[in-house]
Amino acid sequence: MTILQTIKERRSIHSFKKENVPPHILKEIFTYGTWAPTHYMKEPWNVIVYENEGKQRIIQATIDSYVRLGVLKKDGTEKARKTIHSIRQFLFDIPHHVLIYFPIEEDPVRYEEEYAAVCAFIQNVQLAAWEYGVGVLWTITPSMHEEGFAKDLGLSPQEVKIAAVLQMGYPEKVPVSKGRTNIEQKLQFCRTRE
Numbered sequence: 001m002t003i004l005q006t007i008k009e010r011r012s013i014h015s016f017k018k019e020n021v022p023p024h025i026l027k028e029i030f031t032y033g034t035w036a037p038t039h040y041m042k043e044p045w046n047v048i049v050y051e052n053e054g055k056q057r058i059i060q061a062t063i064d065s066y067v068r069l070g071v072l073k074k075d076g077t078e079k080a081r082k083t084i085h086s087i088r089q090f091l092f093d094i095p096h097h098v099l100i101y102f103p104i105e106e107d108p109v110r111y112e113e114e115y116a117a118v119c120a121f122i123q124n125v126q127l128a129a130w131e132y133g134v135g136v137l138w139t140i141t142p143s144m145h146e147e148g149f150a151k152d153l154g155l156s157p158q159e160v161k162i163a164a165v166l167q168m169g170y171p172e173k174v175p176v177s178k179g180r181t182n183i184e185q186k187l188q189f190c191r192t193r194e
């Protein structure tokens with residue numbers, strides 16, 4: 001596939017086959033990620049892949065965080081127990097959960113530069129993954145803004161910012177494209193001085 005085709009044909013994947021992507025393929029995919037532009041060559045991206053039984057750690061951290069945020073109830077009722085059980089199972093069926101974080105910069109310009117570079121890294125990862133037949137869902141969840149979530153994963157929320165959690169695996173189903181707004185509606189050329 002050409003890069004132009006890949007850019008258009010990549011889709012966010014919501015359902016995955018159960019089999020893992022081999023570690024050497026994941027490593028190659030993340031290596032393509034690292035070719036993202038990065039101001040001052042800071043290469044701010046850091047990646048933790050949760051797979052196999054390691055998934056329990058991020059799943060538990062996510063559930064605990066949702067309980068603290070009041071998104072999930074844990075009141076001992078059968079209904080709450082079933083909801084938590086089904087979320088746990090749904091998340092466990094996803095082959096890889098990939099945490100992406102970067103060191104916090106106090107200066108807002110620097111902070112934006114680092115976040116932007118990390119987003120470029122993520123898009124490179126998504127495109128490279130597609131070339132390997134691997135699907136990705138880029139997620140931003142409320143737990144990523146909750147300090148306890150980072151702490152439960154052994155990270156300091158004062159020192160690092162969690163940018164995303166990617167769900168990864170071989171696609172079970174590829175959604176139909178939602179298309180895009182014609183760029184003519186959002187594109188202007190400025191060709192005069194006034």
Ligand SMILES: Cc1cc2nc3c(=O)[nH]c(=O)nc-3n(C[C@H](O)[C@H](O)[C@H](O)COP(=O)(O)O)c2cc1C
Nearest residue numbers: 010011012013014137138139140141175177178179
């Ligand atoms: C920063 C970012 C965060 C996203 N977070 C979520 C998310 O939390 N859940 C989700 O289902 N999709 C999420 N998406 C994926 C978008 O929903 C998806 O890109 C959009 O629907 C277009 O579909 P496509 O990627 O297949 O073209 C996110 C995308 C971006 C760029």
